[in-house]
Amino acid sequence: MTTHHPRQFPIILITGTPGTGKTLHSTLVQQEMSESDIPMRHLNIGDIVKEQGFHEGWDEEWKCWIVDEERLLDYLEGVVNPESGASETGFILDHHDPSLFPERWVDLAVVLTCDNSVLHDRLTSRNYPPNKITENVTAEIMQTCLSETRESYDEEIIVELQSLGAGDNEVEENVERIVEWIGQWRKDRLEGRHDQ
Numbered sequence: 062m063t064t065h066h067p068r069q070f071p072i073i074l075i076t077g078t079p080g081t082g083k084t085l086h087s088t089l090v091q092q093e094m095s096e097s098d099i100p101m102r103h104l105n106i107g108d109i110v111k112e113q114g115f116h117e118g119w120d121e122e123w124k125c126w127i128v129d130e131e132r133l134l135d136y137l138e139g140v141v142n143p144e145s146g147a148s149e150t151g152f153i154l155d156h157h158d159p160s161l162f163p164e165r166w167v168d169l170a171v172v173l174t175c176d177n178s179v180l181h182d183r184l185t186s187r188n189y190p191p192n193k194i195t196e197n198v199t200a201e202i203m204q205t206c207l208s209e210t211r212e213s214y215d216e217e218i219i220v221e222l223q224s225l226g227a228g229d230n231e232v233e234e235n236v237e238r239i240v241e242w243i244g245q246w247r248k249d250r251l252e253g254r255h256d257q
């Protein structure tokens with residue numbers, strides 16, 4: 062049985078429909094924290110699936126990997142909850158499917174949202190096929206990711222942030238909010254206010 066050591070650094074999920082800005086925000090949060098005493102490691106789940114081969118092949122219709130969730134989660138468990146002891150860093154889980162992860166992993170769930178036409182343009186410039194653009198823009202209209210996040214985690218740890226590409230400081234302000242939250246989590250942890 063896996064032994065779980067008390068976490069010293071938080072695990073943050075940054076989720077949202079593809080194209081909402083997860084990787085942009087995750088990269089900036091990692092950068093911002095890299096010089097601090099709370100290092101945060103960005104785990105781009107899509108890249109890990111591809112690089113480590115945690116998939117059962119390529120879905121030609123939807124142009125995506127068919128994820129082997131069991132192997133992926135086994136691997137991630139060893140990264141975020143190492144048996145050798147508490148991790149020396151926090152983690153940013155960058156993924157569009159919030160329901161993939163066990164609830165106990167996630168300390169803060171950030172859901173990025175976007176305007177439909179902006180999202181459409183971002184996905185078009187990524188050369189997504191039309192069916193994939195429609196699927197994702199519809200998911201954004203239906204707020205699918207936000208609903209799934211609410212089904213997966215406690216309302217108290219969910220933060221919804223707009224990532225419209227509007228306003229000069231939008232991304233900076235979002236990153237600042239996440240950074241502040243990480244600092245608060247660590248302070249609470251050091252003062253013994255987290256019970257896990």
Ligand SMILES: Nc1ncnc2c1ncn2[C@@H]1O[C@H](COP(=O)(O)OP(=O)(O)O)[C@@H](O)[C@H]1O
Pocket residue numbers: 077078079080081082083084085086183223224225226227231232
């Ligand atoms: N809030 C934003 N302001 C400006 N550009 C953004 C914003 N969010 C995302 N983008 C841009 O949109 C594109 C998709 O962002 P990305 O972070 O790759 O999305 P995701 O990881 O959710 O698929 C990138 O070119 C990114 O720079």
